[in-house]
Amino acid sequence: MVDRKEVARLAGVSxxxxxxxxxxxxxxxxxxRRRVQKVIEETGYIPNRIASGLVxxxxxxxxxxxxxxxxxxxxQVVEAMIEQAKKYNxxxxxxxxxxEEMPGVLEExxxxxxxxxxxxxxxxxxxxxxxxxxxxxxxxxxxxxxxxFRMSLSYDGAIREALELLxxxxxxxxxxxxxxxxxxxxxxQRIPFFKKYMAEHGRVPQAEDILYxxxxxxxxxxxxxxxxxxxxxxxxxxxxxxxxxxxxxxxxMNAWKKAGxxxxxxxxxxxxxxxxxxxxxxxxxxxxxxxxxxxxxxxINYIAGIESEEDTDxxxxxxxxxxxxxxxxxx
Numbered sequence: 001m002v003d004r005k006e007v008a009r010l011a012g013v014s015x016x017x018x019x020x021x022x023x024x025x026x027x028x029x030x031x032x033r034r035r036v037q038k039v040i041e042e043t044g045y046i047p048n049r050i051a052s053g054l055v056x057x058x059x060x061x062x063x064x065x066x067x068x069x070x071x072x073x074x075x076q077v078v079e080a081m082i083e084q085a086k087k088y089n090x091x092x093x094x095x096x097x098x099x100e101e102m103p104g105v106l107e108e109x110x111x112x113x114x115x116x117x118x119x120x121x122x123x124x125x126x127x128x129x130x131x132x133x134x135x136x137x138x139x140x141x142x143x144x145x146x147x148x149f150r151m152s153l154s155y156d157g158a159i160r161e162a163l164e165l166l167x168x169x170x171x172x173x174x175x176x177x178x179x180x181x182x183x184x185x186x187x188x189q190r191i192p193f194f195k196k197y198m199a200e201h202g203r204v205p206q207a208e209d210i211l212y213x214x215x216x217x218x219x220x221x222x223x224x225x226x227x228x229x230x231x232x233x234x235x236x237x238x239x240x241x242x243x244x245x246x247x248x249x250x251x252x253m254n255a256w257k258k259a260g261x262x263x264x265x266x267x268x269x270x271x272x273x274x275x276x277x278x279x280x281x282x283x284x285x286x287x288x289x290x291x292x293x294x295x296x297x298x299x300i301n302y303i304a305g306i307e308s309e310e311d312t313d314x315x316x317x318x319x320x321x322x323x324x325x326x327x328x329x330x331x
Contacts, residue, residue, distance in 0.1 A: 002043040011039040023104035033100075041127065061091050062303055063114045065105060067098040067121040067216035071247045073273040074120065080296035081118070088304040090115065098122055098216050110135065116303030117142065121216075122184065138303045149302050151295070151312045155272075158288045158316040159193045162242075162270050165320060167201055171239035171268065174198065175231075176205070179213040179223040179248045190272065190288075194242060215248065224251025232259050238267060240324070246271035246278045246287055253281065253323070268324040272316075283322025290316050 004022075008015045013036060020026035021036040028036075039045070062085060066074040082092050093114070097105035098121050106128040109117060116138040124132075124142045132139055140149045166174060176194050178185055185191055191210060198205050211230075215223045224243055228251075231238070243249035249271030253263050263269055263283060271278060274289030291314055301308050 002045045004045070007036065007039050007043060007045050010043070011036045021103075022107065025101075025104055044127075059113045059115055060089055061093055061112060061114045062300070063093050063095055063109045063112075063117045065095045065097055065102075065109075065117065065119045065121050067096070068219065069094075069096050070219045070221065071216075071245060071273075072275040072277060073245060073247070076275065077120070077292050077296065080292045081300060084296045084300040085304075088300065088306065090300065090304060103128065106132075110137075113137075116140065116299075118299050118303075140299050140302065149299070151298055151314065153189075153290065153295075153314045153316070155190050155193050155288060155316045158318040159190065159242075160197050161318040162286070162288065162320075162324075163194075163197050163201065165318075165324060166240045166268060166270075169268075169324070169326070172203070173209075173238040174203070174205075174240045174242070175209050175211065175236075175238050177211045177213075177224065177227045177241055177243045177248060177252060179211070179215040179220065179227065179244050181214060182212050185212070188244075190242075190244060215244075219251075220245050220247035221251035221254075224248035224253075225255040228252045228255035228259070232256075232261070240264075240268035240270070242270045242272075244272060246273045246275045246285060249285055249287070249323075250278070250281060253285070264323050264326050268326075270324060274319060279321065281323075283325065286321045286324040287319050288316050289319050290314055 004015050004018050008018045011018070013032060017028060017032065018036055020028045021033050062081070064078055064081065078092065078094055085092050095105045095109065102122060103125060106124065110128070110131050113135050114137050117132060117140065119141040129139065129142050138149065163174070176191060178191055195205050211227050213223045213227065224247065241252065243252055249269050253269055256263060256267065261267065269285065271285050271287040274287045278285040278287050295314060298310070298312055
């Protein structure tokens with residue numbers, strides 16, 4: 001069996017560099033990282049922690065992987081899953097990982113031989129997905145829903161309703177603060193629906209109307225603040241803005257108001273997720289909500305092998321609050 005030293009020799013690097021690539025911790029030049037990963041793929045190298053997990057007994061542990069921990073939405077989802085998992089004597093473990101951090105966390109997950117993995121972060125490298133399947137772990141959202149458990153989550157009606165409300169109250173120019181990188185947004189249906197319904201109302205978004213960023217490498221709240229500051233500095237004129245999650249929207253509102261702007265008089269704001277603190281802000285944040293309890297129930301039932309006739313469709317709903325109350329047409 002190929003070991004770490006052999007991988008290092010074939011890649012022309014030190015064993016420590018291989019360790020850094022596998023764990024996702026520590027700096028490695030991108031070209032070197034790609035070379036090491038190529039050798040790992042070609043040789044089928046299995047890190048020691050994974051190898052031990054492949055032969056250990058079955059677990060009642062479910063791993064949830066999130067990209068960051070400052071967003072209360074993930075805590076609400078985890079809370080719902082914990083309550084559902086208790087019914088079947090499963091234990092929830094939460095891991096934080098994104099991008100290059102994923103291999104190291106997945107090693108730990110596999111070494112603990114989990115019963116299932118629910119992924120809210122970036123997609124799994126293919127070899128780790130294969131290891132998880134080998135130990136019998138059930139996977140949710142491991143590859144964007146292409147081959148694992150499938151659940152339909154539609155933002156269609158909610159985004160249409162939110163836009164129609166804004167148009168009815170005089171909004172013309174509406175922006176979308178995605179805050180994430182364009183590649184991370186590939187499988188996200190919120191932006192396509194936004195573009196679709198804007199176009200249906202004769203307001204085709206321009207490229208600059210979708211603001212991308214580096215979330216989740218930075219906190220959503222900070223990314224939202226920076227988006228507001230950027231728009232103010234550029235003197236951009238708009239009537240309303242969607243933010244891809246509530247924390248980003250709250251950050252946007254904070255920076256907007258600190259600059260002497262008003263919500264919603266100078267710009268209406270809509271978020272996604274319906275986190276608990278959204279209603280407590282002044283004004284309350286209008287948001288697009290999903291049924292986290294049903295989502296948790298579907299995921300845990302699937303991993304636990306519980307048969308259910310419940311449909312696997314989730315439909316988001318729009319909740320209007322103060323942040324969209326007084327949007328006016330510009331003169």
